[in-house]
Amino acid sequence: MERARYMRLQRGSAWCGYIMFVGFLTAYSIGGILSPMDPTMDAEGVAAFLADHRTGILACVAIIVLTVPLEYPYVIVTSLQMRRIEGGWGLLSVTQALTGVVAPVGFFFPLAILAAAAYRPEAHSPEVLLAMTDMFNLMYVGNACIFVLQVWAIGYAALIDRREKKVFPRWYGWLSIVLGVVLAPGAFVFLTKTGPFAWNGLFTYMLPSAAYFIWKIATPGLLLRAIKHEEAETADQPADRMPVPVVSA
Template sequence: MHQDRYMKLQRFSAWCGFILLVGFMAAYTTGGLITPMDPTLSSDEVVEWLKDNQTGILACVAIMVLTVPFEYPFVVVTSLQLKRIEGGWGLLSMTQVLTGVVAPIGFFFPLAILSAAAYRPERHSADVLSAMVDIYWLMLVGNACIFVLQVWCIGYGALIDRRAKPIFPRWFGWLNIVLGVALIPGAFVYLNKTGPFAWNGLLAYLIPTIVYTIWKIATPAMLLRAIKHEEAELAEAKEKPEATAQLAAS
């Protein structure tokens, strides 16, 4: 592929991170899902919440169906930049891309179940609808900890990069480590209906959501920075033939 076209594709893929953030915010705001419902609500109260938010939930899922595909180029370009740190496809870049491919499922499968509950609520009993809503919140918040390894791969890659001009700054490496730690409490939503480890709690939901939002802004910005540096390296390699060998070995 022509170099200019390849770099444009990388930049587009990095911008996909911003598209994802805007899409997620629009979808979850439309669906009334930014603030989780109380896990202690009765079945009748859950049904009332579901009916009150029916149109918004279905619109949220439609927006997410259009938004989620942008996750894939975003994940791939992240691994391409990790590949530069490793000097080729390695453990960090491969683990990141494999775990990143699963990431959209963590959003869409729970929403698919919630949309099924909201689509025809009159056909199901309060207990069935309540169980479906429980599955949505438990999967969305509880399964987030699965992606700890993904962000730790990015963070570790940033921290071990010893080149004169690191691909990612060290603070970005630590941001990924912090996000990974922040996602871990989500595993405990299955054991708690109240408190900081419930699906609407401080440790399981609020702090991870804040850190994830910061990460979703910082990561595309750092990718665009890394792509710009890669372009400069390639331009220098063209001007100085001896630099080509150094670039290939890095």
């Protein structure tokens, strides 16, 4: 592949991050699930919520189903840039890629359960709808801790980069490490219905959401900057083939 085309593909993949962010924010706002349901809500309250938000929830899931495949090129371009730090495919870039490809599954399957509950709420008892929304919230918030390794791999790569023009700045490395730390308490949503570790709590939802919001805005922009630097570094390489990673001391 020609170097110019390869760089265009990388830039397009980085822009996928912004498209996903806007798509997800729009979808959650339409669906009325930008803030999670109260874990103490009773079956009748859940049934009423699903009936009132049926159209929005189904539209939300449709938007996300259309948007979430963009996660794949976005994850791969992140690993391609990490590859420059490692001088080729290594433990960090491969770990990020493998954990990142799980992300669409982590979004889609919980939302599919919520969509099934909202699809025809009148056909199910309130108790069944309560169980389905419990499955959605427990999976959606609890599964977030799976991605700790992904963001830590990115963060550690940023911190060990010794090149003059770093692929990612050090502050972004620390931001990724912090995001991993605040994602970890998601495992505790299975143990409580109230307090800071419930699925709508401070440590399992509010802090992770704030950190993820900042990280998700920063990452595509930093990827675009890194791609620009890679293009400059490899300008003297043959134009008719993909560039070889440049490693600097």
